[in-house]
Amino acid sequence: VKLQVFFTPAEVASAELSGRVVLVLDVLRATSTIVEALASGARRVLPVATVDEAAILAQKLDRSTTLLCGERNCRLIEGFDLGNSPAEFTPARVRGKSLIMSTTNGTVALLAASAAPRVIVASFLNFSAVVEAVVQDGSDCTILCSGRDRRFAMEDAVCAGMFAQRLRERLGGTIRRNDGAAAAMSMAGRYGKSLERMFRGSAAGRHIVEAGLADDLAFCAELDRHTVVPELKDREVSA
């Protein structure tokens, strides 16, 4: 089995995704929020790149069962129903709803991955369930980090490295890694023992703390809170 890690969406080439299962990570916070939302019973998440696209799509859907969600610069977008803090996505708010979600980095990565036959939304919250889904699948695996503003982000790299480590354990000694996978595994060894502390040292984590959303860090650091394995199909993410 081949195992690739890419640290930014720019590194991935759509043509190379055929036959692969792709894990998309935006640990702080988009993929953690999507996992939480679907575990809370949301019907589906519709990722869009821009606020304008979100508004256009909302007009086509039943407003009573649709929520607009997302952030710019960590903040709720004006006129939107929910931000990008996973704790907001409670069953009371999201059960049965379609969530249109525009986030800075995560959406870009989901769209970059969409050429693959199977795209899984991954985070620490659904870590072990995603590992088992990849093991069952048996395909070569690409782990795509969203990064931050098209740049390397520590929290996604450490999560990617922990997935790579666990997949190597589960799959035995037959793994072929790219340079990114080897690097991510070494970062997971260095920073994976205390996820919340790692978050606090990262640029994204500091930005979230400065925005007054420090509780999000503990939330996104919780391993295996859920067993949901959301997948992207036809521009919709559902469980």
Added chain:
Amino acid sequence: VKLQVFFTPAEVASAELSGRVVLVLDVLRATSTIVEALASGARRVLPVATVDEAAILAQKLDRSTTLLCGERNCRLIEGFDLGNSPAEFTPARVRGKSLIMSTTNGTVALLAASAAPRVIVASFLNFSAVVEAVVQDGSDCTILCSGRDRRFAMEDAVCAGMFAQRLRERLGGTIRRNDGAAAAMSMAGRYGKSLERMFRGSAAGRHIVEAGLADDLAFCAELDRHTVVPELKDREVSA
């Protein structure tokens, strides 16, 4: 002092390079070769992106003092004088010459860095001399890895991390790191003890070995072989 590491040229934004000293790395092999060439007395290196540009530029220069150098897929380019193995760049061949150089990854990174007021060509071969130049300069520092085919490359990341470690030691406790710098330093801790072994495990290193150029790996792993600090100015690299 702020210290940034970027793993691919796509991560760097020209507008953010003002006031910075930028170290460009393509350890396997372009920046190692440039350092070797200038230490061997080459007058200057003219990096170009394509083979066509190399041919056009060669027509404008005195052919008797100009050498065409570079590689595609590790191999000498047809009609060129030299490849991209540093050992080829001996004083007998290059002293006083202008070298037009087209390489796959290093040239892209040099051009991406060129908006900065100071761009230094760095490698393991001139490691300590580059560190002292940055310390003397006193500016914020960006370390730009060329990567490989627009992707993360282990050998550049480890070299970047070793530069970051040494700069932190030399500059004292006042360093502000981006996520890339923290990650690179952890990789240097893991992989910096045996550079040639790290090279052999990297995708670029394996490719060079497969091309029959394994001796290049030991050559490029030699710390502080030279004290030359080449700089890029007006699209020319000179010592």
